[in-house]
Amino acid sequence: SQKIEQNSEALNIQEGKTATLTCNYTNYSPAYLQWYRQDPGRGPVFLLLIRENEKEKRKERLKVTFDTTLKQSLFHITASQPADSATYLCASNSGYSTLTFGKGTMLLVSP
Amino acid sequence: DSGVTQTPKHLITATGQRVTLRCSPRSGDLSVYWYQQSLDQGLQFLIQYYNGEERAKGNILERFSAQQFPDLHSELNLSSLELGDSALYFCASSVEGNLGTLGNTIYFGEGSWLTVV
Numbered sequence: 001s002q003k004i005e006q007n008s009e010a011l012n013i014q015e016g017k018t019a020t021l022t023c024n025y026t027n028y029s030p031a032y033l034q035w036y037r038q039d040p041g042r043g044p045v046f047l048l049l050i051r052e053n054e055k056e057k058r059k060e061r062l063k064v065t066f067d068t069t070l071k072q073s074l075f076h077i078t079a080s081q082p083a084d085s086a087t088y089l090c091a092s093n094s095g096y097s098t099l100t101f102g103k104g105t106m107l108l109v110s111p
Numbered sequence: 112d113s114g115v116t117q118t119p120k121h122l123i124t125a126t127g128q129r130v131t132l133r134c135s136p137r138s139g140d141l142s143v144y145w146y147q148q149s150l151d152q153g154l155q156f157l158i159q160y161y162n163g164e165e166r167a168k169g170n171i172l173e174r175f176s177a178q179q180f181p182d183l184h185s186e187l188n189l190s191s192l193e194l195g196d197s198a199l200y201f202c203a204s205s206v207e208g209n210l211g212t213l214g215n216t217i218y219f220g221e222g223s224w225l226t227v228v
């Protein structure tokens with residue numbers, strides 16, 4: 001089955017900087033990767049999806065890349081704000097109909 | 112608001128007891144997923160139903176069971192509860208039942224906090 005690895009250490013950055021989060025997959029190449037945001041005690045919220053044939057995807061201040069050679073996706077938040085502080089989850093298709101999630105990386109943006 | 116409704120939001124129960132968690136998917140969504148989230152394990156897929164039929168099974172214990180009813184709401188039944196079952200249980204829904212290559216988004220509810228004492 002697919003395994004998704006994300007950095008378990010929290011990422012601390014200053015407001016206005018670019019945050020970069022990493023997601024690595026270890027087994028088969030997924031058809032796509034998805035990124036979700038999760039606030040404490042809340043359900044994950046979908047942010048972006050990138051397919052294996054796409055190198056990069058953007059949405060407002062968010063950018064996601066997909067490198068099948070490195071088996072890695074990078075998630076960038078530019079001009080970060082304290083309101084961006086949350087845990088970010090990476091997920092990939094796993095089998096026929098389900099999603100496998102990483103454990104997430106906590107992002108803390110200080111003013 | 113994702114449109115997925117879960118009840119109850121919080122539940123405290125004793126070991127050995129049985130509880131039922133309820134989920135109403137977004138309007139029009141046929142597929143329901145159940146996930147368990149604990150601090151050390153992250154989001155673990157339990158089970159998926161599509162239009163009333165079981166579609167996929169993950170790391171669901173034999174003490175746990177689920178079903179999806181004709182009106183598409185779903186229930187997750189947890190029995191013979193142990194301390195280790197304490198977790199946040201999420202329901203999610205999607206229109207399609209196949210996430211394999213299409214990459215349909217799934218929408219999560221706010222979860223049910225279960226504490227077993």
